[in-house]
Amino acid sequence: MPFITDHILSWVTFLPLAGAVLLWTVVRREGPARWLALGVALADFVLSLHLWFHFDAASGVDQFVEHAAWLADGRIAYRMGMDGISLMLVMLTTFLGPLVILSTWRAITERVAEFMGFLLLLQAAMLGTFFARDMLLFYVFWEAMLIPMYFIIGVWGGQRRLYAAVKFFIFTMVGSVFMLVGILWLYFQAGSMDLAAFLSLHLPRAAQLWLFAAFFLAFAIKVPLWPLHTWLPDAHVEAPTAGSVILAGVLLKMGTYGMLRFAMPLFPEAVTAFAPAVSVLAVIGIIYGALVALVQPDVKKLVAYSSVSHLGFAVLGLFSLTPLGVAGSLYQMLAHGLSTGALFLLVGVIYERRHTREIAEFGGLAHGMPRYATLFLVTTLASIGLPGLAGFVAEFMILFGTFNSGTLAHGRLLAVLAATGVVLGAIYMLWMYQRVFLGRRDNPKNEGLADLNGRELVVILPLVLFMFWLGVRPGLVLDRVEASIARVLAPLGVEGAAPAGHGHGALEAPAADLPAGQGQFVFRNAEMR
Amino acid sequence: MEAFLFWSCGALMVLGGVMMVLQRSAVVAALWLVFAFIAASGVFAVLHAPFLAIMQVLVYAGAIMVLFLFVIMMLQGPVMEGERKRMALPLWPAAAIPPLAVLVLVGAWVSQRTPEPLRTALPDGFGGPRDVAAALLGRYLLAFELISVVLLVAIVGALALGHGERKAS
Amino acid sequence: MHSPETQTVVQESLLRWIVLLPLLGAAINGLLNRRLPRAAAGAVACGAVGLSFVLSVVAFLRLAALPAGERLLADIVAPWLGYGPLRVDIGFALDPLSAVMALVVTGVGLLIHIYSLGYMSHDKGFQRFFTYLNLFIFSMMTLVLGENLLMLFVGWEGVGLCSYLLISFWFNEEANAAAGKKAFIVNRVGDFGFLIGTFLLGVTLLPHLEPGEGLFSFRVMQHHAHVLAPVATVIGLLLFVGATGKSAQIPLYIWLPDAMAGPTPVSALIHAATMVTAGVYMIARMNFVYVLAPTAMEVVTIVGAATAVLAATIATTQNDIKRVLAYSTVSQLGYMVMACGLGAFAAGIFHVMTHAFFKALLFLGSGSVIHAMSGEQDMRVMGGLAKKLPITFWTFLAGTFAIAGVFPLAGFFSKDEILWKAFSSDGGGVALWLVAFLVAGLTAFYMMRLVVLTFHGTNRASQEVRHHIHESPLSMTLPLVVLAVLSVAGGWIGWPAFLGGSNHFEHWLAPVFADGGHGAAAAAHHGGEALAHGAAAAHGAADHAGDHGHVALERGLAAASLAWGLLGLSLGYLVYSRRTKVADTMRGLAGGWPYRILLNKYYVDEAYDGAIIRPGFRFSRTVLWKGVDAGVIDGLLVNGSALVVAVIGSLLRLLQNGLVRFYAWSFTVGVAVFVVYLSLKG
């Protein structure tokens, strides 16, 4: 269908938007609204599969490019493109989309059509953000994400939803405004909003420092990097389950994605200058998030603080300025999206049944809900980075990259400190698991709770499956992002980012140059790849 | 002749405006405004805009002001009686200075300009219905359409407000 | 530098099935769970492990068929982590060392599976139990057969997880769940060191790799071991931190005694025979790093010895039958670690094997006792069980003699070898030998104490419990008997030279521990030289073969330790069977303080709790959360800036008074100002 495939990025982006418009105007009744939203999200996922299968992994340049003049004689244009980095996050988004909608089947009973519409709008904005290759377009999508999220928290949230929604909105807004100023400044320098034009600028060091600070603030708030994280626990606790899942699953990755896509290649000198400071903040975030998670009485808040810790890893990986660390960071985004998304879904399940998230209210849940307990355990283990599950690969690559970082001062010390986060992660997660699921079922309210039903299994099992899959076959992801990451990091002049070194540089097929047939067994031969 | 008409109509228009502002009663103020609009129609005529002159009377003086009067009558009470309190005396200068300043400044600016007499050599039928219609449905079709949209929105808005009011009561 | 590709390694796809079969079993049992009848679940689990054992034997035979210098089978399944120069495969390798471990793990594992059929027959979590057990075998085999350090780490974490799951198997009790969590977390602390060591290792090796070489592959690492020399000490110590966690050494041994909360077969399988020896295995596996790091070796030796003493002393006072065995395990692990620290890797692994036999036997025997005593674990209410549980008693006694080092039982050979190495190695000496010697005596003493309290005298249990005492079913006694046979005869393959044997075991392992490079890797290039070198090294640095004086000394020391062991046994018997007053006197010694300190395990748990855990929580709660998060960041910065905005806002609000006319007025002012500006600008 060339009609679709020629503009596949637009289709993927705007299909949910069309669904949202339908939901707000035509399909108003609860039942049809739910099914329509699910259908649209599934269709979007199917469309995005086209991207997955037709993506050329060997090339790091943008693919499926679309271009149409928009404003200012085409200096501002509708430029869409996708490289490996975008591909992964897009797949994560479209994959989570239907699951999230399915998870709200019973949880949202008021203004269903509006809620579903906002979810789809959010999805469209997120996808657009990943595809946009024009800075104004990017900014439009970036800000467009705020609106649906604001309403999702503010209308369908918990008791303090307004406080949380406003806090979320203002925090993010403050950062974005500085970024907008930065974008405009660059626009007048480059004479175009094209990202490529921005990249070809050679900025003086002082300008880089200021611009980096402006961009970085926006992204650091979104991540959120310590000490800009305090909006996150509030937003998570107050948001409905679906909101939390999207927030943790994709929205937070906007920050790290922005750093990787914009802040790092645009301002290479500034990145090198700021990297030590940023990585220290990231490590503080890792340990701090874990320690604070340890003492949370509310499950959801605990998971929220664990996000602070996990995303600290992602930022650390980026600012290790090694291809390995950056790839690990991207992997962490995916792994965290799966595991924390699943955790929020699981917390939502119990919240639906008990209408509380206080750890002290639970205990011994494993007795009546074996399936729930098992899946929760698997997700917990993925979250704390057990080998064989997704989180381990990410954490290993990040820490190894940081440890190996030639540009980052004290890289080894930081890696060692960050690794304590792995230990602390096990402590707070398992302690929580123990208090919620193990022990006696003392609280009579916890008796007779139903185990996961079919719908909930359908929501959570795919996530768990992918945690395993990503844990065992990281090549699925890594092979597709290697060239793209090398390309993004090229302006930084990072060692190993360009095809160099020991003849197994990023852009070469590693197996091709091996002498074949020397002995019965060759480590890593071509057929195995 | 043209100058006389211009100045007399202009003076009447200013008079109407000033009287409207100074009146306590809303009804009387409205009537003074009608007066000013009719004078404005004269100004349009002087400026070779016969179509506008007619429309000014029909639409403004005729339709819009009648609407005002209707509302004033409908509301009655304090609206009819006008304002009970006058503005406190010390505030008068504060209130008057900015408009006056604007007037002086704009006047100063206008007087700087080299005076150019109004053009007299005008094409036939300039400002007539045919001429205006040609412009309106030709070059300015988009503006025309926009007018219709604005009016449509106004109708819908007014209806919605009236509707909501009925529901509330 | 020659890349290892040039060397012949036999691809053996069998290996993956050794590992995957238990996983398959776990998957079947886990997914079907209660829908599977107990008999079928048990059959699946035992079948999977049994097949795995058979395959291990087959693989072992194939390995043994290869020439001594080339004994290496590999099975690379798929690439795992591949990014830039980082290449790590999912792969398995079998060399003499992993072959020994594989046989022990699957063999003992199979016996314990069979035992569990009987032991767990009445438990409602029967299927779940076997799921975990199979999962454990899978993880342990991944650890043992892993082709590279990361695969080993996968298994390493996997066995930690299974240990967690199995300790808290009866999660109804808060204490069990807490013990499981403690085990996992303490292990994680160790893994932290392991991970950092791995990083340092990788970073050091990375620039020296040749195309296609998998970083962390044991062969590759060994091949390039010389570049590790500058950092070998740090790496060795960091990896050892991991080993202290897994193999329960000071300072991370605290989890193992608590781990006895799990079902007894679990204690036998995981917390005695297999998982806890992973640390020893890892050190042996990484021997090429440790031989480069004398300081690290010294630390390993000292920690091992200290742990052995500490745990042995605690074991003399505990009353819970499983706790005695747990501390005994810690103590024996100290032995093995010490052996590794002395460079006597083969001796360490030998003890791993024999210990697996007799400690599994002892634990299963204690399980049989507990089973008979309706779940009672306190030895103070046991006694007189010998007649009622004859098979249990006799096999248990065999195990006791084996651990006490009575000739010619298995323990004698392995323990004696370690003692000899402690005496003769470069890192050892008389002092170390005395320490190890002391521990040997203590071991004999507390084991005899256990036997006497449990099986001798009269039964001290309540009438009801006593009524139910019965010998265990065949599924439980059969493994006991098999293990008893192994405990007796299992050491004979390491019959030492000084007693006229040829120590097949040590020769078998020699290529693995050949100094300065993998036997197989070196063989291709250095030919017989490496082999000769390897053989020499295998006999120990100080043990110059053929030295008759040493043989005499060795015999003398062996005799001394045998006598010392027998003395310990007799003392234990005398003190606890006849003259119970002696025990009371010992308890009251020096105001009872030494006894109380031992009974409370030197208060280490309490010290950790007071020094680290509680302050940590308090710091997190009051300082970080309430202080920094809610106080400084949210209170001062976020809401503070909100306050500033609010103040400015309220000032501006004076302007925004709601008077439309005022707005119009300001608007006019603005217009005036603007006009002025325009006119000034010209």
Add this chain to the structure above:
Amino acid sequence: MTVTLNHCLGLAAVIFVTGMAGFIVRRNAIVMLMCIELMLSAVNIVFAAFARQHADAGGHVFVLMNFAVAAAEAAIGLAILVEIYRRRRTVDVDELKTLME
């Protein structure tokens, strides 16, 4: 005295300022609306003057547009006022301070 363009602009300015002043001093919302109408008329005169000066009917078109805007504004404004009056029984803007909160 011939009429110049400046005269037209001056007249418009005077009328506009009258409306402006009225808007400021009057408190009756209806009268304020009427002041706005007056200001719009002043603008219309400027349009018509320039249309004549440039002999371009475009100015007339914009005057017509202004008519429509004025009509719309009056309709909506008055509707709002009626609604406010219904609720508050006043159209005195000084008593209608709800914009403040």
